[in-house]
Amino acid sequence: MSHIIHLESIGDLNRLLQQPRPRHPLLGVVDFTQFDEQFGAGMKISSGFYTVMYKNYCVNTLKYGRQYYDFQEGSLMCIAPKQVVTLDEAVERPANAMGWGLFFHPDLIRGTALGKNIKNYSFFSYDTSEALHLSEKEERTLFDCVQKIEAELAENIDRHSQTLLVSNLELLLNYCTRYYDRQFITRNQANKDILSKIEAVLSSYFQAPDLSEKGLPTVKYLADQVFLSPNYLSDLLKRETGMNAQDRIHYHLIEEAKNLLLSSNQSVGELAFSLGFEYPQYFSRLFKAKTGMTPGEFRNNN
Structure with a gap:
């Protein structure tokens, strides 16, 4: 297995990029067009920080999870800590190259509102094939946010620094959420195709x-099928159906349970085992939570 280079701090990142010491120990901004970023093919990198990265070109092709990814279309990629990115072969940088990275x-954000809500920004756990493709206007808006953060980094650190940095960072992430919502809408037909496949997979299962x-x-099983x-599948289903992936699984489960309760003489325990439950009491609790009745009450009332 190839060695994984772990960058725990922003300082570690700057040393890898051969950049000066960071102006802030917990946040950094990098202009990718200002230095040579051609690293060795096959290099694996993980980090202890969040990454928000925009490029309209690709010098090193990235492999993130199982997917290869390049930035030719002009897209944003968000990576949570501890995830591994693999750099692949290098290509020539175009004349109109634009790229930046924001690392925090x-x-x-610990102890801040953003720190409490960071898990709600589920796009940090999307695959690279689910990257955010930006319009020129969206690209400018995010770049404006990055420039405001850079301007604040240029100031001397005082008691207002963290509040201002985190506020601008939260603004950038909220714009990302808006643009991802837009992308779900513009990919409406593709989303409906995915939804149809998920329904077929669950019915067959x-x-x-x-x-x-x-x-x-499991949600992972469903995601693998498409x-x-x-996280991306759950967000997509939530927007298309009002249910996330786990809710969708439970919906199909309860519908199948209702059919079995009315069409078979199995006891509730036997029925629970036949549906894949290890413990019948968990099935009974879930059934009541979803229908307002116990399985026995549903059977007797119908």
Whole structure:
């Protein structure tokens, strides 16, 4: 297995890029067009900080998870700490190249509202194939946010620094959320195709004769069937159906349970095992939470 270079701090990143010491220990901005970023092919990098990276070109092709990724279309990529990115072969940088990276350590936002809500920015766990493709106007808006952060980094650190940096960082991430929502809409037909496939996968799964052996489907299992990350699939389903991926699994499960309760003489325990539950009481609790009735009450009332 190739060695993974772990960059725990912003200072570690600057040393890798052969840049001066960072102006702030927990946040850095890099202009990718100002230095040679051609690293060795196959280099694997992980970090202890969040990464927001925009490019309209690709010098090193990235492999993130199972997907290859390049920036030719002008796109934004967001990476959470501890995830591994693999650099692949290098290509020539175009004349109109534009690219920047914003890197912030979790300690910067710890104890702030952004720190409490950072997990809600689920795009940090999307695959690179689910990157955000920006319009020129969106690109300018995000770049304006980055420039404001750079301007604040140029100031002497005082008691207002963290508040202003985090506020501008939160603004940038909120714009990313807006633009991802826009992208879900503009990919509406593709999303509907994915939704149709998910429905078919779930229907087939719950009809399988070996369901008791396979157990309940997971969100990761569903995501793998349509080549998406679990977070991206959940966000897509939430926008299309009002249910996230786990809710969708439960919906199909409860519908199948209702059919079995009315069409078979199995006890509730036997039925729970046949649906892939290890513990019948968990099935009963879930059924009541979703329908307002216990499985026995549903059977008796129908």
